[in-house]
Amino acid sequence: MLIMEKAPAKINLSLDTPMRYFDGLPQWNMVMSSIDLADYVAVETHASPKTIKVYTDSGFLPNDQRNLAYQAAHILKTRFHQSDGVTIRIKKHIPVAAGLGGGSSDAAAVLRALNQAWELGLSVDELAKLALSIDSDVPFCVYGHTAHVTGHGELVTPLPNFPHYWVIVAKPKVSVSTPAILKQINYATLQHAPTNQLVDKIKAQAWSETFQYMGNSLEGVTGEMYTEIKRIKDKMLQLGADVAQMSGTGPTVFAICHAESRAKRVYNSMKGFCDEVYQVVLL
Ligand code: ATP
Numbered sequence: 646m647l648i649m650e651k652a653p654a655k656i657n658l659s660l661d662t663p664m665r666y667f668d669g670l671p672q673w674n675m676v677m678s679s680i681d682l683a684d685y686v687a688v689e690t691h692a693s694p695k696t697i698k699v700y701t702d703s704g705f706l707p708n709d710q711r712n713l714a715y716q717a718a719h720i721l722k723t724r725f726h727q728s729d730g731v732t733i734r735i736k737k738h739i740p741v742a743a744g745l746g747g748g749s750s751d752a753a754a755v756l757r758a759l760n761q762a763w764e765l766g767l768s769v770d771e772l773a774k775l776a777l778s779i780d781s782d783v784p785f786c787v788y789g790h791t792a793h794v795t796g797h798g799e800l801v802t803p804l805p806n807f808p809h810y811w812v813i814v815a816k817p818k819v820s821v822s823t824p825a826i827l828k829q830i831n832y833a834t835l836q837h838a839p840t841n842q843l844v845d846k847i848k849a850q851a852w853s854e855t856f857q858y859m860g861n862s863l864e865g866v867t868g869e870m871y872t873e874i875k876r877i878k879d880k881m882l883q884l885g886a887d888v889a890q891m892s893g894t895g896p897t898v899f900a901i902c903h904a905e906s907r908a909k910r911v912y913n914s915m916k917g918f919c920d921e922v923y924q925v926v927l928l
Contacts, residue, residue, distance in 0.1 A: 646762045647689045650754035652735075653679040653789060653928055654745040655782065656812065656892040656899050659840040660861040664832060666797070671827060673781065673798055674840040676847065677746075679789040679928040680812050684751055685736040686714065688758035690729045697722065701735040713748040716779045717755035724775070727763055731755075740921055742820040744893030746782045753786030773801055782893075790928055793844050804847045807855075807927045811908030813881070813900045814892075816921040817873040826894040829866050838862045856888040856901070867895035874898055880918060884911045901927075 655677045662671040697718045699708045706712060710719065718731045733755060739747030756776060760767050767775075769787060776783035781798030793802045838860030846855045868874045874891055877898040881889035885907040886900035900915075902908040912924040 647687060648758040648762055650686045650688065650758050652684040652686050652739075652747075652750035652754040652786070654682045654739040654747060654750060654814075655679055655785060656745065656814070656897075657861055658791075658855075658859050659838045659843045660863060660893065661838040661840045662830065662832075662835070662862060663837070665830075670781075670797055671830070673794055673796065675794045676791065676804070676840060676843050677782075677785045677794055678791040678807065679786075680814070680925045681928055682739055682745070682814060682923050682925045684739050684747060684754075686751055686754040686758070687734040688718075688755055688762065689732045689734075690727075690759070690762045691732065692729060695728055695730040697731045697733070699733045699735065701737055703737045703741065705741060706735075706737070713752040713779055713783070714755045717752040717776075717783075718759060720775055720778065721756065721759045721763070721765070725763065725765055727759075729763070731759065740816045740897065742822065743816050743897045744821065744823075744891065744895045745814070745816075745897055746786060746893065749780050749782035750786045752776070752779045752783050753789075756783075756787060774799065791847065793840075804844065805850055807847075808852055808903075810927050811902045811905060812925050812927055813886070813902070813908060813911045813915060814897055814923045814925060815877050815881075815899070815915045815919040816897045817871065817877060818920055819871050819873070819896050821867060821871070821895045823894045826863060826867050830863070835862050836865055859888050859890060859901075861891050863894055864891045867891060871896050877915070877919065881911055881915065884914050886911050
């Protein structure tokens with residue numbers, strides 16, 4: 646059986662980490678939203694060969710068990726004793742190691758596809774629980790849209806969807822290692838983003854008040870290493886964006902504009918500033 650899935654990127658409208666757990670991993674308090682910049686994932690199951698194969702159109706990505714899409718197939722195949730083989734073909738559009746959750750979204754797409762192909766009947770909640778062992782962003786990617794994400798990433802509470810807002814995504818030419826940034830966090834001096842207040846505003850659908858509560862606690866951490874992050878953000882705000890901030894552990898910066906004319910201005914100007922720029926919408 647062949648199933649095609651769209652794997653949308655995510656942005657962090659808010660990202661905070663109140664503390665580190667005893668296992669060394671951060672406790673998250675985030676609001677994430679999917680955007681319509683997506684990879685395309687084709688998942689085929691077959692009686693033979695019985696192995697998992699991954700192909701991508703990117704020369705830089707691993708095709709073996711280091712690929713998060715491979716790990717997603719492996720978890721379902723072993724947990725539910727499926728003898729079928731799986732072939733996964735990924736067409737990448739989401740920049741890699743950018744803070745946009747591309748690998749996590751590919752993995753979530755494989756979980757959805759195999760749940761359907763193998764008729765496993767798993768609910769979204771059950772898929773999200775299995776997803777956590779792949780990466781902290783995969784549970785959110787199983788749900789998509791807008792959600793409040795806490796714990797290690799496994800506690801996902803869907804929120805109302807935003808109205809039509811434009812999002813301009815700009816990725817500077819550096820790749821950021823998430824584990825390296827997480828190691829740099831100094832909890833004594835971290836500037837905390839007001840995630841809970843943003844959640845309240847979204848629940849109340851007080852959209853025009855949401856911008857002032859967006860923020861990313863890790864912007865200072867990654868921004869100290871890559872000065873272009875602040876330059877891009879300042880430029881977006883000068884051009885009239887309602888809000889501009891880093892996504893995830895960076896380095897991608899996004900702007901949100903409710904007026905199309907401002908979105909166009911930000912998009913056109915940022916194209917002269919950054920190699921990879923996209924104008925998309927919140928899903
Ligand atoms: P994170 O969710 O860790 O913040 P990110 O959004 O910054 O991640 P990704 O594009 O998901 O970045 O890639 C992070 C790492 O995952 C890279 O080192 C990449 O080699 C690896 N990876 C494994 N599988 C994939 C995949 N299918 N697509 C992209 N990256 C992948």
